Amino acid sequence: MTDGQTTADFFIRGSVSRSGPELVLATKPFAVDSTARSWWYVLSTAGLLAAAVAGTLLAPHVLLKVASSVLTGLLLLRLFVIYHDQQHHAILPKSKAAEWFMWVFGILSLSPSSIWRASHNHHHNHNSKIKGSHIGSFPIMTREHFEKAPKSARWLYLFMRHPLTILFGYLTIFLHGMCLRPFVMKPREHWDCFISVLVHAGIAGCLIGFAGWQAWLLTQIIPHFIASAIGSYLFYAQHNFPGVAFYDKSGWTYDRAALESSSYMKMGPVMAWFSANIGYHHIHHLNARIPFYRLPEVLEALPEMRNPKVTTLKPFDMYRCLSLKVWDTKQQRMVALDGTDRE
Incomplete structure (x- = not known):
């Protein structure tokens, strides 16, 4: 490395065939948070959100x-998504x-910190594994396993991956x-999930009681529906797309899981x-610490x-993913139930 060459330059100009730890190391210069920039994005987005919420209540016309x-x-x-970054410690x-601001936001967004970190960190460490990837993600069955599974198990599997499940x-x-089930399963560990449900119900009650049903619909129901539907689909499609790869224990590596089992959604x-x-x-999956x-x-x-591996939000691409x-272990592809891969 020459005197005028920065560490970032050294990594960026390295071999174009890097993989494994070497490739992850190449991303390290970018995994640096700018405190001022991060706070600007957090506070400006929160301010715009507060103004939009006020608009649902105070705007002079229904449109x-x-x-x-x-x-x-x-x-x-x-x-x-910014909250998601902070939970990864990519920012601030x-x-x-x-930490306190995002803890409160997690409660308000029905994604409490305790379950989000537990499930999402598991997802990052087990992304693209055929076994164990269902925690914090959509479940994956091999075609053989699905065909041999009991009818109830097949029904539940298809329900969890159904477009309407994602839409709602x-x-x-x-x-x-993210709230009810974790609290029921582990109430001591996920007590904040119960708080989230109580707060959500309390907000609904206040909106209905003081501003009416229309305010409840416009201020709480529609915004949560939109954010949850888009967020659920993005998470689904970025790991369930034509050309995605899944591995058993012998074929899995961290960098392959990032590059072959996580999409770039244009x-x-x-x-x-x-x-x-x-x-x-x-x-993001190669290095979750990058802001x-x-x-x-x-x-x-x-x-x-x-x-x-690329996908988009175009209707046909969404259809292919869904x-x-x-x-299919023989084809080494994700396929529809009829055996086609939609490519």
Whole structure:
């Protein structure tokens, strides 16, 4: 390394065929948080969200209230992804103020910190494994296992992966999966899940009691429905897409799981902003400590990141992703129940 060459330059200009620990190490220069920048994104998004919520209650016309409601849902999605980054300690890792702020947000967003960290960290460590990947993610069965499973098990498996389950993620994935079920299973460990349900019900009661049913619908129901539906689909499609790879224990490696089992979801600039760059999911899985606002830098800087497995939010691509049901060990592909892979 020359005197004028930075550490980042050294990593970025290295071999274009890096893999394993060497590739993960190449991302390390980008896994650096800017405290001022991170707080700006947190507080500006929270401020916009508060203004949008106020719009659902105070806007002078019903159409403005509806527009504010939709905007609230999209901003709730953005702040949730930022929350997700903070839970990974990618941003504001040493800030107690950020920890408390995000703990409260987790309660309000039906994604309490205790269950989110436990399930999502498991997901990152077991992404693309045929066995064990169901915790914190959508379940995966091999075609052989599915065909031999009892009817009730097949029904539950297909229900958990059904498009309507994803669409109504507000109830199925967040209210039930992230709050009610964890508390019932482990009440001492996930007491904050019960708090989240109580707070959510309390907000609903206050809105209905003081502002009416319309306010409840526009301020709570529609925003949570939008954020949960989009968030649930993004999470599903970024690990269930044509060309995804799954492995048994012998074939699994951390970098392969990131690059072959996590997609790059191409979005326009508006949706990329509202989703806080979660589309760069292959990079996020390679190094979860990279702040969301630096992920595009990694795509540009590291040649190994430039040929990802891609999906989009176009209707046909969504159909292809949602059609995939089981892992075919012979074809080494995710396929529909009729055996086709939709590619």
